[in-house]
Amino acid sequence: MAAARRSGVNLDEIVAKFSISHRTAQRMTKALETTFANVAAEDGADHKRRWRIEPGALDRPQLPPRDRDRGLEIAGREAGAEGQLRHARALAGLREGLLARLSNRDAARAEADADAEAVLQALATVTRPGPRVSLAPKILDAVTEALRGPFQLRVRYKSEDAPERVLEPYGVLLGHRTYLVARDTAKGDLIRSFRLDQILSAEALDESFAMDTAFSMQRFAAQSFGVWQDPAQFGPVV
Structure with a gap:
């Protein structure tokens, strides 16, 4: 009623609509103001207060x-x-x-x-044993940009002396440590995980690639022991 009527609704109208007492109608308007943020209450020319839902970004009652x-x-x-x-x-x-x-x-x-x-x-975050991993914002930005493309990602992994690799990123595994799930273009079709905190530099390239449509991040995560993946170890267990 408060949203549908341009002038809003007053206590008498609430009483008539719901067949309730004046006191109950007052409690309802109080609950309306408490529950929703976009409620306006104004006194009209007849000296009666009217409550209305002001149109917001969503055009409906909004959480406080x-x-x-x-x-x-x-x-x-x-x-x-x-x-x-x-x-x-x-x-x-x-x-x-x-x-x-x-x-x-x-x-x-x-x-x-x-x-x-x-x-x-x-509120507090439970501290897990082991060292705390810090991720460089520039690395995260490059990975995010590559995933949006998707674009190939040039990285230097683990050592400043290591040769640069070109990866095709498929997603990110979140957990105690964060891993990039990607295919190393120089090492075949195997999709594996790379520790994000050990990527020393990263650059999203202009080169896009076709992702394997059969790949599923959910299935990949479900097959992991933590984040470890070894396809040779998949099989029936009795």
């Missing part, structure tokens, strides 16, 4: 900014903790854009939302 802000903040922290720096930057940008578009009222609420801050303070 505190929930979207909190979700983006949590996702960004998790991405950063997993070394997904590009994703963390993108999520931080989305969160800043969201906060910049808030009304003064909602911005004040977001800043004073002690509940959201308490939730964020209570």
Whole structure:
């Protein structure tokens, strides 16, 4: 009703529509304001307050900014903790854009939302044993650009003295360590994994390639022991 009527809806109309008491109608409008961000309440010429859903980007009721802000903040922290720096930057940008578009009222609420801050303070990432892997943003950017093409990727792997390789990237395995799944053009058709933290330099080339349509990242991941792949070890086990 609040979205369909240009002038919104007042308490008397809610009472008549749902056959409820005036007090229950007041609770419903309070719930409407609490649940959705794009609710406007104004007093009309008849001195009756009317509630309406303001048209937004999605033209429908939107979740309150505190929930979207909190979700983006949590996702960004998790991405950063997993070394997904590009994703963390993108999520931080989305969160800043969201906060910049808030009304003064909602911005004040977001800043004073002690509940959201308490939730964020209570979150922590479990530390796994072993060294922490740091991924260079330039490497991640080059890999992402190559995957979008798809384009071949020129890399130097493990050692500065090692010859450069030309890879055909198929995807990325995320986990304790992050691996690029790719085919080394100089070593046949075998698709295998390369540790991203051991790629010392990477450059997306202008040369595109035809991906093997029979390949599936989900199937490749399911056949891995962790991330280790050895086709000779696949077979029936009794």
